[in-house]
Amino acid sequence: MANKVKLQKQYNDHMAEKAERKARKKKVRLKKLPLTLLKYAVLIFTAAVILLPLVVVFLGSFKGHEEFLTTGVFELPKNLNFDNYVRAFVDGKMSLGFFNTVIILFASIIATVLTGTMTAYIINRFKFPGRGMISNLFLVASLIPSITMQMSVFQIINKMGLFNTRWSTILLFAGTDIISIYIFLQFLENISYSLDESAIMDGASYFKVYRKIILPLLKPAIVTVIIIKGVGFYNEFYTPYLYMPSSDLAVISTALYKFTGPYGSQWEIICAGIVITLLPTLIIFLLLQKQIYAGMTQGSVKE
């Protein structure tokens, strides 16, 4: 009987405590209400500061030349007029820019992934004299900022006869990229040797091990590298600007950069050019948000 009373008391205490906790939580939340509102106000203000410069460019890109000069930046265009886009694409050579960008992007990403995975495979899986030195050479190279050495890189590209060819940019993109080797190496360290070993016991050649086991296992790391490097190469300005000045070799960045000359006073066309440049990035971001967040964090920590 006494036991039952005790139990009952315990139960009551428990319920009281629970209710009290709930009330406290509510009180805390209520006390925090002004703070929550403030949080939203700050977030909305920040989002506006970030989006406004982009939105006005978007609005401007649909306006005709007269309309552009006579209306305010925030005024909506009278109608959806795609003339500026056509002019940016055709006269402004942005279509050519896309063509060259796609070729260079494709070639340099394949080269980066191949050389990166091959190097990581050898350094991680084989022991041979000189291995430590080679891996240190890559490590030290990752610390040297390449922008400081352009005067001597230029001489080398020139001597190789690659100046004003797509090869200059492709080789420089693939050849000066050390971060992806690190991403691959780090990933390989967590893959056990057992699969390689059993394949080798079955008589597979080392090349077959790379092709059939290592490459498929590295797939998530390859996706990360493609995203980081894809965005990086698409956005790169100085390398194509310095090494491919010929207007036939314009990429997106350099084609848009040239707009300031002939279209200096035609902002509506420059606006269309900006939107054209931005659109692929926006689409990729909306599609691959999660991977991009993960990849960007990984890539930048390693720099």
Next chain:
Amino acid sequence: MENEEEKKVKKPSVLKEFLTRRKTQKWIIVISFLIVPMFLLIAFTYLPFVDMVKYSFMKWDGFSTKKSWVGLDNYLEVFTRPEYLKVLKNSIYYFVGSLIQIALALFFATVLNAKIKGGNFFKGVIFFPSLINGVAVGMVFLYFYKGGGTLDTILTALGADPEQLPLWLGNAAIINFSLVFVSLWRYMGQNMVMFNGAIQSVSGELLEAASLDGANTWQQFMYIILPNIKTVVSLNLILAVKGAISVFEIPYIMTGGNNGSSTFVIQTLNTAFGSRKIGLASAMGVVLLIFIMIVTFIQKHFIEGKRDDYGK
């Protein structure tokens, strides 16, 4: 596997042959897989480095066959002619800008760590600028700052006198602030996402318990979050120093380094490809490299050595 062992017992010579064959195969794969990456590494990193050091002791225009050794003259010029080192003071604007950027990024990473409505939308909006092509960013802000452009329109609407508004990119007293704002607009989200990743490894239960005990967001941040993500924050501070020394893209695209907005890298590249003084530019490159190496050394020794509390 079994076959292998059988052979081992019966015919040791076959195993020996197998092993030597493997050894040859190993060398073939090591050499054939490393030859291209090593060629690229040497051709585009180490050879340019050696050349740069060599050129820095020479006088050369980059074209003619006439090169002459000048000893330390180029270095003396870098350190004695004020126009070369003076631009480094512009790095201070960018460094202070990155401190503000890091503080804002910490703020938004903390705010967005709590479950709030539309959190993903705000995170996306704040992060997106860091993915945008640098030339496009430059153009967007040329439009933003131009006379009668976006900024002027907003300020006029808020009651400013249009006649009194300054030239945001034409006035040497303001230009660096304008450019630093672009850099902040562009990169704050990237820091925020990095901090956000680190904050997510901080125990949610701990934060909730603190919140129930009445700790406000500021206290939670100071006593729980910040101590747990110290390493990422200091790493970002170091990257900010490196970034501030080597600012290049945005001022180059937007102003070409005019009106007092030049930076050391712009100066170096103009010396190399504008005035065609390869020797002097190389000396500047070496000086910049030494600055960056010092910062990297600090990073490796004082921050990455303590990486254990990073969580991973």
